[in-house]
Amino acid sequence: MLPHAKRWLYLVHRWAGVVLCAFFAMWFVSGVVMMYVGYPKLTAAERLEHLPPLRTAAIALEPADALRAAGMAGKPLADLRLAVASGGRAVYLVQPEGAPRRRPATVVDAASGELLRTVDAAWATASAQAFSGGAGSARYLDRIDEDAFTHSRALDAHRPLYRLALGDAAGTEVYVSGTTGEVVRDATRMERGWNYAGAWIHWLYPFRGNAFDAWWADIVNWLSIAGIVLTITGTVVGIMRWRFTRRYKSGSRSPYRGLVMRWHHVFGLLFAAVTLTWIFSGLMSMNPWKVFDSCAPALRTQAMHGGPLVLPAQPSSVQALLAAASPHTRELRWVRHAGHTLVLAASPTGAPAVRDAATAQPHTPDPAELQAAAARLLPDPVARTELLRDYDLHYYSRAAHTMTGGGDKPLPVLRVVFADAHATWVHIDPHTGAVLDKSDTHRRASRWLFALLHSWDWGPLLARRPLWDGVLIVLSLGGAVLSLTGVVVGWRRLVRPWRGAALASRPVAKQM
Known part of the structure; x- marks a missing residue:
């Protein structure tokens, strides 16, 4: 590498580290907190x-x-x-x-x-x-x-x-x-307290709800991009300074004699890949500049359901619906699903009971009828339909406190795959006939580049907890050591010239 280019590489990494290492340390530590205490939310079950x-x-x-x-x-x-x-x-x-x-x-x-x-x-x-x-x-x-x-x-x-x-x-x-x-x-007292060390600081929410609010997304995006540059330059510098075939005079493969700088060098090489992965996937979580927006047409839900919700001419009474439902029913919801006007009687546990809105009798969607209705969601033909009885990489459930958790992810679920330009997938609840979600190539790319890389929400790993916990905590602690040593190095870099200037400005005592 040319000396001039090498000098710039060192300078970019040094001064970017001075600015960003504190953010890195904060992200690693707060990420561990978020594994167990999420941002407050009121889930449907709660x-x-x-x-x-x-x-x-x-x-x-x-x-x-x-x-x-x-x-x-x-x-x-x-x-x-x-x-x-x-x-x-x-x-x-x-x-x-x-x-x-x-x-x-x-x-x-x-x-x-x-x-x-x-x-x-x-x-x-x-x-x-x-x-x-x-x-x-x-x-x-x-x-x-x-x-x-x-x-x-x-x-x-x-x-x-x-x-x-x-x-x-x-x-x-x-x-x-x-x-x-x-x-x-x-939000409980515990959630509020831990959130200041977790999601609130992890998502840089100190910049929300104040004069910086309009620029919050840009702040997060550009800090992430700068973090990617810092990680890449640090990896290159770390590899250049590490002696793989012979050692320095000190007997070490690292040229740094100080403990803090040596740890920064070693932990930087060990945890560079995971640091780069998490900073990049954190950037992807922001959907920067709408890269995951496909502009795909909206689903034609009215065509699937046979029009909007309108009550039957002679609807069943509320008391008849409640008498037929569980005594623990908390909510009645009138819906139009696959050509039928229904009432969902929801209780705190289990799936809602489905009743006909006119007769209060139980209603079970006909699979063939449901698939025929689902085919009307888009003008394009259906490539295939699948009945998923287990979660997979794209349809899965997370704990309620997590960023993507707390939603309704019932099993079994009907997946309808369309042969359209956006390769649209639609998941439908066969118990109620409700459309649960929609994804296309852009949204599935987001799942890979954000959710999988950032949260490691891979089914076989999540199923083997506490292995998932141990892996993420160890990697987070390694990244935290890398970042905190960077903070110390950066602090010394800033303070040393100031101390030198202060000592030089002191008057010299006259000798008697």
Whole structure:
């Protein structure tokens, strides 16, 4: 290598390390925390667990009455739910078809037909108290737009948020929607505390919700790119300085005599590959500059389901539906799936019971009918359909606290593979007929370049815990040592000239 190029290689690595090694150390340590404590979220299972049973609720209105009260009688719907979910009361939550994605649902009191116009502190307190199940005494804290635990864009339709403490042993705080009055997030004392050492710092959330918010994604992206440059230059320098065939005069293969610098050299060579992998996959998690957006057409879900949701002319009564469902039913949800108007009766455990919306009788989707309906999701032909009875690399479940965990991943599942330009896959729940998710070549590339490389969520490894834990912790600790020694080296590099200048500026004492 030319001396000039070599000098620049050393300079780039040295000064990039001064700036970035602290970030590297922070990412490695916080990543270990995130293996066990994730960013606060309210999963579907947790939400159902905290809802009071519907059988004990005051329900005077049928769904058609609620729609008339909301001014939506006979209109197509995107969603209709009944639950004791707002203000400690049974309410209908109505979402019209074609409404903006982040528009909040219209809330109708199931006892009086009154529309919820505004959510105030008293209403939010009643929601929180019902959520606690009487285990504590909900205490109003404040009204916020966004804080350290509510950066998710999924909460935008619910802002502003009311924050309340439940007064339970876990020190739980809940966030209540300012538009629907539902509890939309919970966070225990342990989750909040560990998150400052975990997801909050790992995702650089100190740059969210303040003057840097508009540049947060760019900050993360460019720090990651700079980290990739730092890792590559450090690997090249480390290999150049390491003597593979003979030793230095000290007897070591590394030229560095100081312990910290020698450790930095050795750990850099040992953990360069995993460091580069994690920094790169972390960048991929941001979908930088929309590289994983394929611009594929949306699924034609109305074509699959035979139109939007409209209640039957003579729907089954709520009481008939509840009598046929489990006594632990927490929510009734009216849906349109594969040409049938159905009601999903959800309880805290297990899959929802599926009932015909007109008769309240159990409904089991016909496999042939479901496949024929699924073929209408795209204009392109179906290449094949598969019934997955086990998870694989692209359809799998993670623990609820993880970034990709907490969603509904039932088995068995129907995978419909289309012969379109984007190689679209659609997963459908054969129990309910619901479309669960969609992927194409771009999204599957994201799965490889982000999820697999960053979280190592490979089924055989995850199935052999604590092997997965041990591998990731050892690699993270190795990366942390590499980064922390870099911090020390960088600090010395910065402090040494300052100390030299300070000593040179001291007056010399006159000799007597």
